[in-house]
Amino acid sequence: MHIYEGFLPWQWCVFWYALAIPVVVYGIIRIKKVTDEHPESKPILAVSGAFMFVLSSLKLPSVTGSCSHPTGNGLGAVLFGPAVVSALCVIVLLFQALLLGHGGLTTLGANTFSMGIIGPLAAWLIYKGWQKVEGSQEAGGFILVGIFFAAFFADLLTYVTTAIQLSLAFPIPTFESAMLKFMGIYAVTQLPLAIAEGILTVVIFDYIMKLRPDVLDKLGVLELVKKVGKIEEPKETV
Amino acid sequence: MDTKIAILLVIAAAIIIAPLVLYNGLTEEEGFFTGSDGQGPEYLEEQGYEPWIEPIWSPPSGEIEVLFFSLQAAIGSLIIGYFIGYYKGLARRREDEIDEEVSQAKGK
Numbered sequence: 001m002h003i004y005e006g007f008l009p010w011q012w013c014v015f016w017y018a019l020a021i022p023v024v025v026y027g028i029i030r031i032k033k034v035t036d037e038h039p040e041s042k043p044i045l046a047v048s049g050a051f052m053f054v055l056s057s058l059k060l061p062s063v064t065g066s067c068s069h070p071t072g073n074g075l076g077a078v079l080f081g082p083a084v085v086s087a088l089c090v091i092v093l094l095f096q097a098l099l100l101g102h103g104g105l106t107t108l109g110a111n112t113f114s115m116g117i118i119g120p121l122a123a124w125l126i127y128k129g130w131q132k133v134e135g136s137q138e139a140g141g142f143i144l145v146g147i148f149f150a151a152f153f154a155d156l157l158t159y160v161t162t163a164i165q166l167s168l169a170f171p172i173p174t175f176e177s178a179m180l181k182f183m184g185i186y187a188v189t190q191l192p193l194a195i196a197e198g199i200l201t202v203v204i205f206d207y208i209m210k211l212r213p214d215v216l217d218k219l220g221v222l223e224l225v226k227k228v229g230k231i232e233e234p235k236e237t238v
Numbered sequence: 239m240d241t242k243i244a245i246l247l248v249i250a251a252a253i254i255i256a257p258l259v260l261y262n263g264l265t266e267e268e269g270f271f272t273g274s275d276g277q278g279p280e281y282l283e284e285q286g287y288e289p290w291i292e293p294i295w296s297p298p299s300g301e302i303e304v305l306f307f308s309l310q311a312a313i314g315s316l317i318i319g320y321f322i323g324y325y326k327g328l329a330r331r332r333e334d335e336i337d338e339e340v341s342q343a344k345g346k
Contacts (some may be wrong), residue, residue: 002275005287007282024247043321055308059255061271065264068274101296102275159274166278168263172285189274192253199250203243204318211325233334 001071001114001162001186002096005104012105012169021085023117027087032235034080036164038218039041046078048086051204055197056092056115058197062189070197071158074151075204077120078127079221089116119158137223141211144202151201155194159186 048228055072062068066108076085093111096102103111130136130146135141138225163182171178209216257271266273279289297303 004275004279004289005293006291007287010290043324047318047321050314050316050317054318055314057310057314059273059307060254061261062274063257063260065261065270066274067271071344095310097293098295099297100303100310101293104291104293106291115333162278166282170282170285170287181281185274185277185281194257196250196253198245199253201248206243207322208325211322211329217265 001105001111001158002093002163003107003110005011005101005106005161006163007104008107008110008169010106012165013106013109015109016107016113016165020109020112020117023083023086024090024112027083027085030081030083030212031087034084034219038215040212041215041219044079044212044215044219045076045084047204047208048079048085048092051075051201052085052088052092055200056096060193060196061067062192064135064189066185066189067074068186068193070193071115071119071155072197072201073115073119073158074123074147074154074197077123077154078147078150078205078217079216082117082120086112086116087118089120111162114161114165115158118161119154122157123154126153127151131223143222144206145196147197147205148202152194152198153189155197156187156190159190162186181206 006097025174035045052072052075054069057069059069061066071087073085074090089112090108093103093108093115097104097108127146129151130143130149134145135142136146160183163179163186167175167178209222215223263272266272297306
């Protein structure tokens with residue numbers, strides 16, 4: 001999903017920056033707010049960022065015969081909302097743009113828009129919808145199905161967004177045919193990897209859920225209090 | 239580790255291993271296993287597009303690139319492992335405390 005340095009005309013760079021900056025700023029405010037209100041959620045915030053770091057560094061083979069990397073953006077979106085992921089995403093993308101020559105500074109806005117905004121937004125909406133489904137909060141792994149689809153679509157839609165961004169900038173010869181070409185390169189390759197990412201997100205979410213249900217409850221990810229009353233918190237001394 | 243997690247991890251591994259088995263013997267030279275991130279720009283260059291700006295720095299060789307990718311994965315894994323371990327420790331200590339309280343109550 002990384003659009004390389006120089007591979008977007010400057011007008012489009014400005015356009016995507018203009019869309020991404022307000023969301024990233026809002027994300028930074030959200031991080032400040034959530035860590036002030038619930039300092040005990042800081043480790044989980046760190047894990048969400050780290051999850052993106054790991055997953056986006058792994059270039060995996062796909063059944064199409066190409067390689068691509070997952071994004072890791074679904075986990076943070078479900079836990080903290082999409083704007084927080086936008087801010088975390090900038091850190092990941094900067095690391096890759098500066099040290100790996102992967103992505104770029106001029107295309108940072110566009111790449112943040114796909115991986116940090118559209119993907120996480122999709123995950124968040126899907127999960128919020130899932131929470132409303134009757135019985136989705138019951139034990140027995142039903143909630144994990146929602147997590148899977150949230151992460152799956154976050155990953156896939158990140159790449160679909162990249163394909164749309166390139167088709168808008170390079171409608172050769174038409175937008176539709178460019179879209180077909182870029183969707184073939186990005187989105188089709190991504191399908192099996194999005195499934196793998198969905199599974200890995202379920203695994204790590206399951207860990208967090210078992211170890212700190214109290215924090216997830218405060219973040220509004222689980223609605224336990226309504227069901228079982230107050231949850232005991234483990235004592236923390238750092 | 240519970241069975242559900244183990245099964246999920248096996249499925250994820252199978253999804254990643256399948257292409258390697260499927261296209262065994264084929265390499266980059268036949269156009270296999272190149273990155274989709276690179277294919278986009280490659281296609282655009284075929285269409286005659288030239289990037290208008292170069293990255294300010296990019297890894298001088300594949301080895302250096304691998305170094306930084308590994309570093310990225312290592313930093314991420316370290317943070318995840320550290321906090322999951324920390325949480326496990328907290329949970330363990332809490333169990334011990336409860337056990338102790340129970341045994342003390344019994345002693346009285």
